[in-house]
Amino acid sequence: MNEFLYSKEIECPVCLHKISVTKVKSRGCKVQKRDSDFCVHYETINPLFYDAWVCKHCGYAAQSDKFSNISYKECDVLKEKLMPKWKGRSFEGERTIDDALEAFKLILISHQIRGVNASELAKVCMRIAWLYRFKGNEEEKELEFVEYALKFYSQTYETESFPADKLDENTCTYMIAELNFRAGNYEESVKWFSRLIGSAEARKNPVLMETARDQFQLVKEKLKK
Ligand SMILES: [Zn+2]
Structure with a gap:
């Protein structure tokens, strides 16, 4: 071994x-x-x-x-x-x-x-998407599971109370924004990144905020094109 x-x-x-x-x-x-x-x-x-x-x-x-x-x-x-x-x-x-x-x-x-719960399903679908990413030649399958993960993170946001296991509300909001970006839903992505960046609560997590601001810029550039 x-x-x-x-x-x-x-x-x-x-x-x-x-x-x-x-x-x-x-x-x-x-x-x-x-x-x-x-x-x-x-x-x-x-x-x-x-x-x-x-x-x-x-x-x-x-x-x-x-x-x-x-x-x-x-x-x-x-x-x-x-x-x-x-x-x-x-x-x-x-x-x-x-x-x-x-x-x-x-x-x-x-x-x-x-x-x-949806939060558990989101976690597993996200990991399956990552495994397809590691393969390097299965973008369609990766995207399919990114979309499943997005669906389950959105359900988590609507139906579960936070923290959902280890997932807090800010991270869930970030995932919905980021996965919408990856799925090509740029307007939805901007909406969720704006919600996160405008939240006073999210400022307690500076690392997440910094990543969110970087990604927010990237999505806005995509929208301009
Ligand atoms: Zn058994």
Whole structure:
């Protein structure tokens, strides 16, 4: 196995089987750059490839920090609707981008069966878009998932109370503005960036404000053309 990877035994909270998950040693992760939608590029191994944990026995999948965080009721629904269809697939060991994409799409399936909040779906769709970006030749698929993420961030803004898990209102506003920009909806993007920049509350986050101002300029230039 890759020198930056190691495995850990855990118990699947749905089927209770022991499974082995692959983790990345933190010293292996060296940041190269961050995109304006917070996608992180790494010089070495990318921990995002290993963030989607999948149980090979029942098909349950979730992000690593949330894997154990599931109710009995959700477990029952997954046992009824997911387990009978699961054909068995292991994601242990080193992963390609395509393995990571497949694992994240399995999270979407588990999430939809469980009926999770829009903020959770937004997070997963955003990561799938980033994985397509890393592939470098799948802009259409990337855009498709940028648009899904945008839809779910917009739903989050309308229906959830902040902070929605770790997502605060300013970051959610920023994501709606930025993803509208990436999707080519420049007028919508300007509207949301203006809302963020005009907010007194958002000034408490100077880093986000600075990025928002830079992006706001870029969208306005696009609109002029
Ligand atoms: Zn399981």
